[in-house]
Amino acid sequence: MQLLIKIKCQKGKKMEMEININNYEVFVIDFIDGKLNEIDTANLFAFLNQNPTLKAEFDLLNNESNSIPLETISFDSSSLLKPTNIDVSQYAEKLIGLIENDLSNTEKDVLLSEINKYPELKNEHQLFLKTKLVADTNIVYKNKESLTQKPFRIIPLFTRISAIAALFIAVIIIIYFINNNSNNQVANNEAIVKAKQDSISNIIKSKNNIPKQLQLENEKQMLAFGGVNAALVKKNGKKPMVSPAIPLNKNNKNPVKENPLNNNNNQSISPAPAPKKVLTDVGLQNNNIAQVDITKTEVKPAIIENILASKIQNNSVAAIQNTAPNITEDTEKSLSTYVKQQLQITGQSEVIAVNKPNNASENITLAESIGLNVLSIYNMVSKRDVKVKKTYNNDGEVEKVRLVATGW
Amino acid sequence: MTVTEYNTCVKNYADAVYRFIYKNIKDEDKAKDIVQDTFVKMWVKVDDIIAEKAKSYLFTAAYNTMIDSIRKDKYKANYEDHYDDYLTTNNTFNDLKEVINLAFSKLNETQRSVVMLRDYEGYSYDEIGKITGLNESQVKVYIYRARLSMKKFIGSYENVV
Numbered sequence: 001m002q003l004l005i006k007i008k009c010q011k012g013k014k015m016e017m018e019i020n021i022n023n024y025e026v027f028v029i030d031f032i033d034g035k036l037n038e039i040d041t042a043n044l045f046a047f048l049n050q051n052p053t054l055k056a057e058f059d060l061l062n063n064e065s066n067s068i069p070l071e072t073i074s075f076d077s078s079s080l081l082k083p084t085n086i087d088v089s090q091y092a093e094k095l096i097g098l099i100e101n102d103l104s105n106t107e108k109d110v111l112l113s114e115i116n117k118y119p120e121l122k123n124e125h126q127l128f129l130k131t132k133l134v135a136d137t138n139i140v141y142k143n144k145e146s147l148t149q150k151p152f153r154i155i156p157l158f159t160r161i162s163a164i165a166a167l168f169i170a171v172i173i174i175i176y177f178i179n180n181n182s183n184n185q186v187a188n189n190e191a192i193v194k195a196k197q198d199s200i201s202n203i204i205k206s207k208n209n210i211p212k213q214l215q216l217e218n219e220k221q222m223l224a225f226g227g228v229n230a231a232l233v234k235k236n237g238k239k240p241m242v243s244p245a246i247p248l249n250k251n252n253k254n255p256v257k258e259n260p261l262n263n264n265n266n267q268s269i270s271p272a273p274a275p276k277k278v279l280t281d282v283g284l285q286n287n288n289i290a291q292v293d294i295t296k297t298e299v300k301p302a303i304i305e306n307i308l309a310s311k312i313q314n315n316s317v318a319a320i321q322n323t324a325p326n327i328t329e330d331t332e333k334s335l336s337t338y339v340k341q342q343l344q345i346t347g348q349s350e351v352i353a354v355n356k357p358n359n360a361s362e363n364i365t366l367a368e369s370i371g372l373n374v375l376s377i378y379n380m381v382s383k384r385d386v387k388v389k390k391t392y393n394n395d396g397e398v399e400k401v402r403l404v405a406t407g408w
Numbered sequence: 409m410t411v412t413e414y415n416t417c418v419k420n421y422a423d424a425v426y427r428f429i430y431k432n433i434k435d436e437d438k439a440k441d442i443v444q445d446t447f448v449k450m451w452v453k454v455d456d457i458i459a460e461k462a463k464s465y466l467f468t469a470a471y472n473t474m475i476d477s478i479r480k481d482k483y484k485a486n487y488e489d490h491y492d493d494y495l496t497t498n499n500t501f502n503d504l505k506e507v508i509n510l511a512f513s514k515l516n517e518t519q520r521s522v523v524m525l526r527d528y529e530g531y532s533y534d535e536i537g538k539i540t541g542l543n544e545s546q547v548k549v550y551i552y553r554a555r556l557s558m559k560k561f562i563g564s565y566e567n568v569v
Contacts, residue, residue: 078444083550092559093552096552096555097503099555100551101525124559127559127562127563127566128559130504130508130559131511131522131554131559131562133512134527135427135528136529139426139427139430140426141423141425141426141440141443142421146444147418147443147444147447148414148415149415149451150411204464214500243449
């Protein structure tokens with residue numbers, strides 16, 4: 001009972017009490033904890049001195065409480081136990097703005113500092129960075145050359161038409177001048193030939209007035225030239241056809257009496273076989289001049305002029321006669337009609353004749369030939385087939401002329 | 409624009425336009441056709457186009473042609489695209505690039521276009537708006553939503569890994 005009373009008193013106010021074997025343990029624990037006052041401490045030590053066995057236990061207890069070392073153990077993740085102050089979902093727009101570079105410098109700095117401060121925000125930032133795409137340079141368009149264009153110049157339609165028209169007109173003018181020159185040349189050649197023919201005719205006509213002595217001399221020269229002429233003919237590839245009455249020997253000598261040109265003897269010489277082409281001049285035929293068949297050639301105006309000029313100077317009738325070209329009807333016409341024939345040939349393909357009589361004239365005028373040439377050029381350029389249709393009447397005259405398109 | 413400038417545009421921008429179209433429609437032949445049509449349209453109006461504006465003209469024409477093509481083929485579908493899950497099973501990804509491409513393919517064509525114009529070509533919101541026919545705020549919204557969607561897809565994949 002006394003013990004219970006004493007224990008109860010210990011809980012409240014500390015009272016002086018007697019320490020005995022039943023309560024000394026409380027005093028010892030208080031002493032170790034440092035809660036025992038001085039009076040109680042003295043009483044405790046007095047009691048322990050009276051009880052050596054209890055004192056030994058007290059000493060042991062007192063030493064052991066000081067031998068346990070203090071360990072410094074700390075909890076590192078204490079921050080995780082603390083509540084966070086940011087909502088990551090609220091930062092999505094800012095993080096996207098940071099990626100898109102839409103934030104100002106101040107906002108960018110604040111956000112970057114928060115990213116460094118909060119790891120979860122840093123993770124979010126890393127995820128948003130992955131959404132930024134990078135171009136795959138392996139994806140290329142092959143065969144870019146097929147898309148390129150070559151440089152060219154677009155020429156307007158009007159310019160092209162104008163150029164073609166100008167070319168057309170130039171061609172017409174050139175053709176006109178060519179035709180004009182050809183006609184002039186033909187006319188000149190005709191005049192020259194006519195003049196020479198007239199001179200030859202006059203000379204031949206005046207032959208009868210030549211004195212006898214001069215006649216003999218001319219005859220000799222003619223015979224001599226006849227041999228030269230025969231040589232020339234041989235050179236051209238044909239043998240001279242000489243009258244049997246005038247045999248030619250090597251010495252080129254002929255008896256005068258056998259001279260067929262000796263009109264005083266009035267010898268008629270059997271003419272050589274009639275040559276194919278003979279001058280139409282009556283005077284030449286009547287004088288029975290040996291005819292030498294010269295190979296028919298196309299006679300050029302210059303050659304004619306040279307020959308006639310040289311022989312007329314010598315006043316040698318025989319020379320003139322033999323060297324005068326045996327101008328045939330065809331060659332007489334060839335100069336003057338050469339160009340016309342050419343024009344007719346080029347123009348004939350563009351003409352359709354309707355009811356054309358056989359006796360209708362084939363000649364076309366210069367204007368018609370120019371027009372037909374223009375038409376042929378037009379057909380060539382435009383790749384069309386336009387022709388001239390001429391309708392003839394019974395008299396062989398052109399009644400109607402029309403342009404028709406064929407093959408469309 | 410001269411012929412030389414046109415040919416320079418072909419050399420400089422043909423790849424970029426082709427890449428833009430191909431990443432959108434995932435069809436090589438159609439992408440080539442669209443690129444050819446685009447450059448033909450540009451050649452027809454070569455005299456009216458300034459060289460400095462050629463790139464934006466190309467992307468605008470290509471985008472419009474692509475949209476027309478997509479709308480024309482709207483009622484057609486490839487068997488492989490529709491039943492791809494039944495034909496193959498591949499739930500693993502070799503690298504992050506595949507994940508990103510898959511995330512990108514989940515976007516609609518407008519979002520894909522604006523994101524590519526932003527990331528590949530570096531166009532501003534205003535320029536993208538002119539190309540796609542949207543205003544600036546619409547472009548911004550499309551880009552933000554596209555990035556958010558892609559981020560969620562990539563984040564969920566990484567969480568699973």
